[in-house]
């Protein structure tokens with residue numbers, strides 16, 4: 001592999017991968033670029049009546065032009081690293097005013113939320129980059145939204161309890177994906193029968209991904225006596241896109257399965273239509289949680305023993321190659337959320353980026369959790385889960401009565417023989 005115009009740069013036999021979101025390019029220094037440095041520690045050398053421009057003119061009296069010309073030469077781009085150190089409140093405000101009025105570009109590195117709030121008020125003129133854990137990531141949103149995100153993160157950390165599984169993880173391996181889909185349908189049918197008889201309702205939670213198509217296996221004559229009218233259908237996670245968008249889990253499930261069975265429309269709980277249309281993930285999560293609580297009050301959804309968390313009869317889940325389940329992704333703090341029933345993410349590694357998701361306590365309170373995973377792409381994550389690598393959200397899956405994994409041979413291919 002050669003790089004254009006860089007014949008001295010050559011790679012052979014290299015296996016390269018580029019992560020989503022990575023920007024690749026070459027950084028070159030413009031020949032006209034001149035870098036100047038003005039340290040605030042020079043403060044003692046400045047005379048009270050002297051501005052930085054005066055100061056520079058004093059050092060370089062040979063500069064051509066008046067003050068204005070010198071100021072113009074000072075540059076169109078400024079890098080300000082913790083500029084407020086040693087400044088009092090009034091001077092910080094003056095700095096903010098100056099930065100606001102500055103016509104060039106500024107990279108401001110600061111811990112001072114007040115200064116950042118002032119300078120990054122206008123989303124059109126500024127953007128937030130978060131420097132954390134050795135990386136810099138672009139934050140999609142305003143600084144106020146970033147502060148709110150931080151508060152949620154801290155709250156989630158505070159609620160973090162040590163993981164303890166309610167039930168032992170079980171598994172069944174099938175020859176093909178089709179066999180997994182059929183077995184999943186049979187499992188669902190049997191539980192529907194059990195709960196409809198026992199309670200007169202069946203609360204079932206679906207997810208997106210391949211599962212949407214596998215549900216079609218329920219449409220065979222064998223399961224014709226399913227009591228569809230008693231079904232109440234929820235989503236463990238949903239993409240916050242308009243309900244008629246091709247990416248909506250609701251739309252996909254409606255098109256492939258729900259439109260084929262007589263489940264009353266009022267028993268199908270999609271996310272709020274307006275929030276979905278506006279891409280308002282936070283609003284969608286709040287309203288979905290309210291909806292769940294309302295159904296708990298109406299005794300349609302049971303509650304889990306003493307904790308009072310909602311308890312669904314069955315959840316059908318899928319896992320991504322990175323080990324995520326629902327919209328709980330590795331390395332994202334939503335997995336630690338213990339206070340809410342439903343939370344949201346606006347930078348999901350799996351697109352689309354805005355999603356809502358049940359939190360781990362809600363997922364694990366379900367009576368039955370069936371995780372169906374097919375394909376070689378997931379084999380590595382499956383092996384990690386069965387080796388109890390709890391960095392993978394799916395490894396934390398449990399249930400009140402049974403947490404069972406249905407795998408095809410390809411997904412199970414990296415499991416050690418002993419497991």
Ligand SMILES: O=C(O)[C@H](O)[C@@H](O)[C@H](O)[C@H](O)COP(=O)(O)O
Pocket residue numbers: 207208209210211237238239249317318319320321324325326327350
């Ligand atoms: O909305 C979603 O994307 C899902 O609910 C997600 O959690 C899914 O279940 C897994 O990513 C598995 O997806 P696949 O079945 O496509 O591998």
